[in-house]
Amino acid sequence: AQSVSQHNHHVILSEAASLELGCNYSYGGTVNLFWYVQYPGQHLQLLLKYFSGDPLVKGIKGFEAEFIKSKFSFNLRKPSVQWSDTAEYFCAVSTLHSGAGSYQLTFGKGTKLSVIP
Amino acid sequence: KAGVTQTPRYLIKTRGQQVTLSCSPISGHRSVSWYQQTPGQGLQFLFEYFSETQRNKGNFPGRFSGRQFSNSRSEMNVSTLELGDSALYLCASSPRDSSIPYEQYFGPGTRLTVT
Numbered sequence: 294a295q296s297v298s299q300h301n302h303h304v305i306l307s308e309a310a311s312l313e314l315g316c317n318y319s320y321g322g323t324v325n326l327f328w329y330v331q332y333p334g335q336h337l338q339l340l341l342k343y344f345s346g347d348p349l350v351k352g353i354k355g356f357e358a359e360f361i362k363s364k365f366s367f368n369l370r371k372p373s374v375q376w377s378d379t380a381e382y383f384c385a386v387s388t389l390h391s392g393a394g395s396y397q398l399t400f401g402k403g404t405k406l407s408v409i410p
Numbered sequence: 411k412a413g414v415t416q417t418p419r420y421l422i423k424t425r426g427q428q429v430t431l432s433c434s435p436i437s438g439h440r441s442v443s444w445y446q447q448t449p450g451q452g453l454q455f456l457f458e459y460f461s462e463t464q465r466n467k468g469n470f471p472g473r474f475s476g477r478q479f480s481n482s483r484s485e486m487n488v489s490t491l492e493l494g495d496s497a498l499y500l501c502a503s504s505p506r507d508s509s510i511p512y513e514q515y516f517g518p519g520t521r522l523t524v525t
Contacts, residue, residue: 325511336413337500337516344511383453387511395458395465396511398443402452 295320297386299401306374307409314369314404316384325387325396326367328358331403332380340382343367354378376410412437414503414517422523428489431520435482435503441465442484443514444476447498456499459484460507488522496524 298317306312318324328340341352348360358369367384384401415434423429435442444456455468459478476486482503488495498521502514 327513329516336518337502339513339515342513385453389511390466395460395507397455397458397466397468398514399455400445400453 295386295388295399297384297399297401299382299384299404301404302402303405303407305407305409308376309373312369312371312374312378312406314382314384314406316367316369316401318365318367318384318386318399320365320386320388322388326358326360327385327387327398328352328356328367328369329383329385329400330380331383337383340369374406374408376408379406379408381405414501414515416499416501416517416520418520419518420521420523422525423491424525425491425493427491428487429491429522430485430487431499431501431522433484433486433501433503433517435484435501436505436515439503439505439515440482441504441507441514442478442482443502443504444484444486445500445502446470447500447519448496453500456486465507491524493524496522498522 296319300315326343329337330340343350343360351357381403383403387396390397417432441460443458445453447453458466462478473489478484498519500519501517504514506512
């Protein structure tokens with residue numbers, strides 16, 4: 294079964310520091326990749342997505358992610374974080390569930406980001 | 411456009427009882443998926459419905475069931491509640507049939523506590 298690994302459970306950064314959150318998946322076929330964010334007290338929101346094309350994708354609020362197929366990775370980056378980026382970040386992979394003929398999202402366990410003013 | 415709505419937002423039940431949670435997708439969205447979120451296991455897929463048909467099911471016991479109505483609203487039911495069912499239950503909707511990859515839009519969740 295496919296799995297998604299987010300190696301950092303909790304990351305603490307000062308404002309203006311650069312951010313990189315790791316995401317690796319185990320699936321040999323075609324994947325569609327997502328990063329979702331959950332701000333305190335709010336629901337999950339889509340940050341960015343990759344389906345095909347340019348492996349460097351840009352999302353909302355200055356976030357970007359790079360799909361490296363050879364490394365099975367889809368790391369999230371932001372050059373300068375703000376206090377308002379404090380949230381939990383989830384990487385997700387959509388793969389085809391051949392038995393059902395439908396795509397299914399598998400999530401990583403999330404990385405909590407705390408930004409100190 | 412209104413987002414995905416879930417009711418109730420909070421629920422406290424006793425072990426052995428059953429519970430029904432409700433989800434209204436974004437207008438025009440016909441696919442609804444349910445997830446269980448816990449601190450230990452993270453987000454785990456429960457099932458997905460499209461046009462009133464269950465398209466896909468995660469690895470959960472038969473106590474977890476769901477359905478979708480003709481207006482795309484969905485309900486999930488958990489029977490014979492166990493302490494381990496305490497979790498945030500998230501509903502997500504998508505405008506596309508899941509035979510096509512597409513992003514999902516999440517609701518605020520229902521926080522279920524089983525005592």
